[in-house]
Amino acid sequence: MPASRRGDGVLTLVLASALALTPVQSYNQGNQLYARKDFAAAAEAYEAALRGAHDARAEYNLGNALFKSGRIGEAIVRYRRAYALAPRDADVRGNLAFARAYRLDKLLASSNPLARALDGAFRWLSRREAALAAALLFALAAAALALWIVRRWAAAGLAALVLALPALLCLLGQQVWSAEVRSQPAVVVVPEVSAASGPGEEFKQILLLHDGTEVRVREARGDWRLVQLPGGSGGWVPARAIERIY
Numbered sequence: 001m002p003a004s005r006r007g008d009g010v011l012t013l014v015l016a017s018a019l020a021l022t023p024v025q026s027y028n029q030g031n032q033l034y035a036r037k038d039f040a041a042a043a044e045a046y047e048a049a050l051r052g053a054h055d056a057r058a059e060y061n062l063g064n065a066l067f068k069s070g071r072i073g074e075a076i077v078r079y080r081r082a083y084a085l086a087p088r089d090a091d092v093r094g095n096l097a098f099a100r101a102y103r104l105d106k107l108l109a110s111s112n113p114l115a116r117a118l119d120g121a122f123r124w125l126s127r128r129e130a131a132l133a134a135a136l137l138f139a140l141a142a143a144a145l146a147l148w149i150v151r152r153w154a155a156a157g158l159a160a161l162v163l164a165l166p167a168l169l170c171l172l173g174q175q176v177w178s179a180e181v182r183s184q185p186a187v188v189v190v191p192e193v194s195a196a197s198g199p200g201e202e203f204k205q206i207l208l209l210h211d212g213t214e215v216r217v218r219e220a221r222g223d224w225r226l227v228q229l230p231g232g233s234g235g236w237v238p239a240r241a242i243e244r245i246y
Contacts, residue, residue, distance in 0.1 A: 026049035030061060081245060102212065134168075141161075145160040188215065189242060194207070
């Protein structure tokens with residue numbers, strides 16, 4: 001049997017077995033395949049582990065397998081999903097930056113250190129963590145305020161103020177994440193794609209985008225998406241050429 005057919009057969013068997021495994025078993029199988037440097041099969045196993053589930057480590061490992069397979073754009077998608085779930089994970093942040101460095105299209109990051117610091121502070125908690133922390137802190141602040149109103153204890157009033165401040169910060173962090181989700185970020189996941197001036201092959205090609213370029217989806221028309229780069233330029237690309245982060 002030709003080598004290519006043998007490889008396809010192995011991948012088919014891995015996929016078939018992964019469908020019959022639990023998410024934990026698929027994840028462990030992915031780790032074993034990755035250790036054997038069978039990155040394509042490892043990616044299939046990690047994808048099976050993530051069906052119907054959200055897990056930062058599985059997203060991260062899938063990103064690693066995709067990156068090793070030369071699929072830079074898809075790896076960035078997975079690293080960003082892992083970052084959204086575990087924003088304090090140094091490995092996730094490091095590999096995301098590493099993958100971004102491999103892109104052909106180099107996008108300028110914010111040079112304002114204050115803006116970067118604020119963004120990092122508001123993203124210190126994940127969206128879910130920020131929402132839960134805000135709800136808990138506001139509830140405690142309300143209880144302390146009620147105690148101050150009833151008992152007039154100065155300590156209770158001070159506690160209400162102290163609890164309300166971090167609650168507001170957590171709420172702001174949750175809103176930062178929500179705004180990002182609403183902005184519909186996506187990544188180019190094909191080697192290259194020409195962005196057109198309109199939603200169709202007949203329109204003029206105005207921009208060439210490469211694997212791993214991060215964009216925002218501004219409009220959808222049929223099988224076409226209007227995407228925008230951080231600098232404001234953009235155009236229409238086939239929907240299959242990009243993958244949404246959220």
